[in-house]
Amino acid sequence: MYDITKRRTIRKYAEREVSSELLNSLLLRAEQTQTMGNLQLYSVVVNRSKEMKHRLAPAHFCQPMVEQAPVVLTFCADYNRTTEWCNQRKAHPGYDNFLSFLNAATDALLYCQTFCHLAEEAGLGLCFLGTTIYNAQQIIDTLQLPKLVMPVATITLGWPDEDAPLSDRLPLDAVVHEETYQPYTPQSIDRLYSPKEALEENKHFVEINGMETLAQVFTDIRYKGDDCRAMSATFLDALRNQGFLD
Amino acid sequence: MYDITKRRTIRKYAEREVSSELLNSLLLRAEQTQTMGNLQLYSVVVNRSKEMKHRLAPAHFCQPMVEQAPVVLTFCADYNRTTEWCNQRKAHPGYDNFLSFLNAATDALLYCQTFCHLAEEAGLGLCFLGTTIYNAQQIIDTLQLPKLVMPVATITLGWPDEDAPLSDRLPLDAVVHEETYQPYTPQSIDRLYSPKEALEENKHFVEINGMETLAQVFTDIRYKGDDCRAMSATFLDALRNQGFLD
Numbered sequence: 001m002y003d004i005t006k007r008r009t010i011r012k013y014a015e016r017e018v019s020s021e022l023l024n025s026l027l028l029r030a031e032q033t034q035t036m037g038n039l040q041l042y043s044v045v046v047n048r049s050k051e052m053k054h055r056l057a058p059a060h061f062c063q064p065m066v067e068q069a070p071v072v073l074t075f076c077a078d079y080n081r082t083t084e085w086c087n088q089r090k091a092h093p094g095y096d097n098f099l100s101f102l103n104a105a106t107d108a109l110l111y112c113q114t115f116c117h118l119a120e121e122a123g124l125g126l127c128f129l130g131t132t133i134y135n136a137q138q139i140i141d142t143l144q145l146p147k148l149v150m151p152v153a154t155i156t157l158g159w160p161d162e163d164a165p166l167s168d169r170l171p172l173d174a175v176v177h178e179e180t181y182q183p184y185t186p187q188s189i190d191r192l193y194s195p196k197e198a199l200e201e202n203k204h205f206v207e208i209n210g211m212e213t214l215a216q217v218f219t220d221i222r223y224k225g226d227d228c229r230a231m232s233a234t235f236l237d238a239l240r241n242q243g244f245l246d
Numbered sequence: 247m248y249d250i251t252k253r254r255t256i257r258k259y260a261e262r263e264v265s266s267e268l269l270n271s272l273l274l275r276a277e278q279t280q281t282m283g284n285l286q287l288y289s290v291v292v293n294r295s296k297e298m299k300h301r302l303a304p305a306h307f308c309q310p311m312v313e314q315a316p317v318v319l320t321f322c323a324d325y326n327r328t329t330e331w332c333n334q335r336k337a338h339p340g341y342d343n344f345l346s347f348l349n350a351a352t353d354a355l356l357y358c359q360t361f362c363h364l365a366e367e368a369g370l371g372l373c374f375l376g377t378t379i380y381n382a383q384q385i386i387d388t389l390q391l392p393k394l395v396m397p398v399a400t401i402t403l404g405w406p407d408e409d410a411p412l413s414d415r416l417p418l419d420a421v422v423h424e425e426t427y428q429p430y431t432p433q434s435i436d437r438l439y440s441p442k443e444a445l446e447e448n449k450h451f452v453e454i455n456g457m458e459t460l461a462q463v464f465t466d467i468r469y470k471g472d473d474c475r476a477m478s479a480t481f482l483d484a485l486r487n488q489g490f491l492d
Contacts, residue, residue: 004275004276004278004360004364005275005278006278007278007279009280024418024422027418027421027422028418029250029251030250031415031416031418031421032250032251032252032253032415033253033359034255034362034373034374036376036469037376037464037468037469038413038414038415039464040415040416040420040421042421043421043422043423043427044421044422044423045423045424045425045426045427046422046423046424046425047425048425049425052425052426076427078421080430081420081421081430081435081438082464084430084435085435085439085461086461086462086464086465088432088435088436088461089459089460089461089462090458090459090461090462091459091461091462091464091465091466092465092466092471093461093464093465093471094465094470094471094472094474094475095469095471095474097471097474097475097478098478098481098482099379099380099474099475099477099478099481100469100474100478102379102481103376103379103469105351106355106376106379106398106399109352109355109356109359110355110358110359110362110374112356113279113355113356113359113360113363114250114359114363116280116356117359117360117363118250127280128280128356130282130283130349130352133345133348133349133352134345142426143423143426143427144426144427145427146427146429149427152352153352167284168284169277169278169284169286170277170286172270172273172274172277174286174327175273175277175286175288175289175290175324175327176270176273176289176290176292177289177290177291177292177389178291178292179291179292179293179294179295179298180291180298180388180389180390181289181291181322181389181390181391181392181395183392184326184327184330186334189327189330189331189334190334192327193331212336213335213336213337214335215331215332215334215335215336215337215339216332216335216336216337218283218285218328218332218337218339219332219337219338219339219340220337220338222283223282223283223341223346223349224340225338225339225340225341225343226340228340228341228343228345228346229340229343229345231345232343232344232345232346235344235345235348236344
């Protein structure tokens, strides 16, 4: 039986097809996820062709799993379909705004995560690519997404061909607050993060990156403030182009 | 065994406690969800006290399940904890921007959905409240959320005390696109939406709302454009107050 406490991200896939029957049955079952007003404000683009995966790869910084995975799924916040339906039914939709983007992005991410859970239960392995929102415009162009459709998540999917290590996680009291948000203190930060920092793999990670602390690997190498600020601007431009911002 | 095709939203809960042991074990197992750079950019505030649920209710338009449910969970995009950690480790975080909000919101929503799936597997019932992003500032004030923490989802949780009907869903080809986004046509919209429109409960829904079409119930009553635009502005203000927008 599937045990979520053993789940791990899979970046290497066997040379074995993921059948359309299986994929579609998972995508269909995931549709039972809660959705705003039962509008299902999402779409998913399925890429299997070598050519399309090759064209998508640069948007994901050419991470090898995009071309290696048998299936790449791009989950999109989608108010286009609903808007088309309204226009055809004497209704006057007004979903060209930021709140509507957030509603649709929420629907898309919840749907995506149910799909991930079901896929992993079925024995498939996957990797969630955070790069989708870093290079949204490239993905919009490649997948020909119309106005009111924004990519929010990408999954590479296949049968696992690696025995990936389990990632550590923070203790539960790092993320749970009773009744109101309890501010962190220097002491609680030390207590919550020290076990993570003491792990051999994390010490090694700090060393190969030439840093003094684990936190510096994130702030100085992986997710630099300047990069985040620049990508905020390009994401907001893409959101405006797609009609979700005035 | 749990069958997701039978899942339904539960708004009425039995007078029976959800034990802390069960809740914590579900929240802990959900931590295995993928997360950006393993940073776990989320927090969850657990409300059980009558007083706090009463204070939260207005932000959710006083929907009765907020006060009736034994547990209310508010999932938050959280860059505060990570920023505190960085500051204490000679690192210089730069996560006061929109992209970082989206990264954290993504983490929070994926975590939330894994939790929902595990809770439903365990026999609990829940309702996802879309109102969280409509009145974010009220929730921020009530739960005392600091800068770089934004509420993105609320779940009311308990043991089911109703036999809620199953919601219809669109056929799979309404939401799946092969290789590139396939534009909808008047014919495909008719084909995809007619079965939904023909359901007795939806016809009744149109009638009691005094509308001509189902789509009009959404555009003219439930999710009006003017309301969405007004709430976009208040959400963006709250996001700015929380330090996620310049």
